[in-house]
Amino acid sequence: MQASFRVFQLLRIRNQISAKWLRGYGLYFALILFIAYHWANFTNNIGSLLIPILVLTSLFCGERQFFPQVKNTMNSIHFLTMPSQQSEKWLAELIHTFFIIPIIAITPFLAAVFVLKLLHSSTGSLYLNPKTIFSAMKIYWLTHPLLFFGAIYFRNSVIIKTFGSVALLAIASALIASGLTNIFPPIDYNTIAVFHTDLPIVKIISHPVSRPLLTLGYFVFFWVMSYLSLLELESK
Amino acid sequence: MLQISQLSFGYHSQSAIIQNINTHLPSGCIAGLMGANGVGKSTLLKLIAGLLKPISGAIRANRHDSAKRSVGLLATLYFVPEKTWLPDFRADSFVKLYAPLYPRFDHSLFAQCRERFELPYPQNLQDYSYGQQKKFLIAFGIASRPRLFLLDEPTNGLDIPAKEQFRQLLLETADDQQSAIISTHQAHDLQGVIDTAMLMDRMQLLTVSLEKLQRSFSVEKFAVKPDNALYAAEHFNQWLCLVPFLASSQRELDLELLFKTFHLQKRDFLQHLNSEECRLTAQTSAGGNDAS
Numbered sequence: 001m002q003a004s005f006r007v008f009q010l011l012r013i014r015n016q017i018s019a020k021w022l023r024g025y026g027l028y029f030a031l032i033l034f035i036a037y038h039w040a041n042f043t044n045n046i047g048s049l050l051i052p053i054l055v056l057t058s059l060f061c062g063e064r065q066f067f068p069q070v071k072n073t074m075n076s077i078h079f080l081t082m083p084s085q086q087s088e089k090w091l092a093e094l095i096h097t098f099f100i101i102p103i104i105a106i107t108p109f110l111a112a113v114f115v116l117k118l119l120h121s122s123t124g125s126l127y128l129n130p131k132t133i134f135s136a137m138k139i140y141w142l143t144h145p146l147l148f149f150g151a152i153y154f155r156n157s158v159i160i161k162t163f164g165s166v167a168l169l170a171i172a173s174a175l176i177a178s179g180l181t182n183i184f185p186p187i188d189y190n191t192i193a194v195f196h197t198d199l200p201i202v203k204i205i206s207h208p209v210s211r212p213l214l215t216l217g218y219f220v221f222f223w224v225m226s227y228l229s230l231l232e233l234e235s236k
Numbered sequence: 237m238l239q240i241s242q243l244s245f246g247y248h249s250q251s252a253i254i255q256n257i258n259t260h261l262p263s264g265c266i267a268g269l270m271g272a273n274g275v276g277k278s279t280l281l282k283l284i285a286g287l288l289k290p291i292s293g294a295i296r297a298n299r300h301d302s303a304k305r306s307v308g309l310l311a312t313l314y315f316v317p318e319k320t321w322l323p324d325f326r327a328d329s330f331v332k333l334y335a336p337l338y339p340r341f342d343h344s345l346f347a348q349c350r351e352r353f354e355l356p357y358p359q360n361l362q363d364y365s366y367g368q369q370k371k372f373l374i375a376f377g378i379a380s381r382p383r384l385f386l387l388d389e390p391t392n393g394l395d396i397p398a399k400e401q402f403r404q405l406l407l408e409t410a411d412d413q414q415s416a417i418i419s420t421h422q423a424h425d426l427q428g429v430i431d432t433a434m435l436m437d438r439m440q441l442l443t444v445s446l447e448k449l450q451r452s453f454s455v456e457k458f459a460v461k462p463d464n465a466l467y468a469a470e471h472f473n474q475w476l477c478l479v480p481f482l483a484s485s486q487r488e489l490d491l492e493l494l495f496k497t498f499h500l501q502k503r504d505f506l507q508h509l510n511s512e513e514c515r516l517t518a519q520t521s522a523g524g525n526d527a528s
Contacts, residue, residue, distance in 0.1 A: 072321075073319075074317065074320065074321030076287075077282075077285075077287060077315065077317050077321070078321055078322075078323075080286070080287055080305065081285055081286075081287065081310055081313070081314075082310065082334075082337065083307050083310035083311035083337040083338065084307060084310075084337065085307055232289070234287060234288050234289060235282060235287040235288070236247060236288065
């Protein structure tokens with residue numbers, strides 16, 4: 001990668017840590033602490049509320065942070081005419097949203113737990129510990145390729161449009177499937193299930209290696225799609 | 237420097253706003269891009285900068301295909317859009333971060349431009365007014381010493397002294413390796429700055445040197461409208477006319493009148509520009525390179 005990548009990446013980080021942003025981040029931390037404190041007093045179970053908050057915050061922060069430069073025309077002119085490779089711009093966004101955003105999202109939670117422990121040594125973090133936070137963040141990481149692609153494709157209201165499209169696709173698939181069952185005679189699933197366990201495709205899908213491979217395929221597919229969309233992106 | 241071949245573009249597949257245009261702009265030119273509202277001046281600049289993809293045809297700027305947005309193109313091109321956007325950080329941070337991306341960036345020239353534009357520095361970019369943001373971008377653009385400098389309505393939002401400084405800076409800093417295309421509705425702002433006119437409508441982009449235009453047309457005032465006037469505008473009980481070249485005329489070519497003639501009397505304008513009479517005038521005049 002060229003030197004411009006370094007500059008570009010530094011630029012993004014510098015852009016993140018502005019005084020205004022730090023103020024907002026501080027307020028975010030204070031809000032989590034406030035909710036966590038009162039929720040812990042109320043239920044003695046801070047994790048039950050905080051983990052959904054963590055996931056939602058990461059998703060919405062991520063949505064705002066996924067390619068923010070393409071959300072309006074003026075901003076996109078600046079972004080697209082910046083002299084660096086399209087691949088550098090894409091990679092910088094990927095690093096930023098896949099690694100930096102989760103760290104930014106997790107830190108105030110961990111800090112809140114730490115402060116709560118100092119204040120109330122009896123408040124046990126049954127749910128809110130690094131392991132559960134990591135498993136909650138998996139939702140963010142799993143939706144990342146989809147939203148990363150959606151951010152370039154839709155530009156605005158990314159979460160609604162992307163998940164809306166996925167929902168529509170699921171509904172359409174269900175309708176087609178139900179239509180097919182009306183056309184073709186009903187199937188005896190018990191017989192079929194027994195019969196089809198020997199099929200090569202069933203063997204491949206049920207193989208222990210298939211699941212990680214399919215997950216990898218999902219990640220690669222949407223990331224490549226996002227890169228191709230970036231190459232075709234215009235500033236209208 | 238810039239080669240446009242068979243270029244067509246439309247925001248919707250049914251309606252092309254630019255149809256099949258061709259042109260060539262050599263190095264060392266400062267060109268004024270003039271056209272009526274909606275003919276696609278800003279669109280053309282965006283196409284050259286690689287921000288839009290043509291339906292058909294090609295643009296080669298600085299020996300690179302614009303549509304590919306390669307680093308080679310972007311590092312030698314600077315585009316100042318009509319409406320500006322600047323990130324939310326200090327002006328000096330902006331320069332520190334972005335200047336290394338432009339290999340020919342001249343920090344002392346940037347300081348000079350900043351001073352000439354009376355820009356408060358360093359200051360947060362968001363605290364600049366619209367005019368100051370524009371000045372900042374123009375100063376940065378000049379200092380990056382691009383081979384192709386694209387400016388879309390650069391004088392919009394500039395105060396009167398800044399407009400003068402802008403003209404001066406363009407003239408002082410231009411060299412043989414650089415070209416600039418300035419799109420504007422205010423032709424008077426370009427008077428004395430440009431050496432090439434790019435006259436645009438949907439079907440045509442005519443790039444012609446002012447030298448050739450001066451050898452082909454004259455602007456004169458007449459008490460009675462002459463028959464051979466290509467365009468005439470009433471002006472204080474007289475007629476200000478664009479007429480075929482008059483050796484006796486001392487008046488500078490009026491860009492606004494020239495554009496009006498192209499816009500309203502295009503056929504006559506082109507017919508005269510390509511006529512034998514013009515060619516003969518050109519031969520008798522001192523030599524010069526036309527960019528048409």
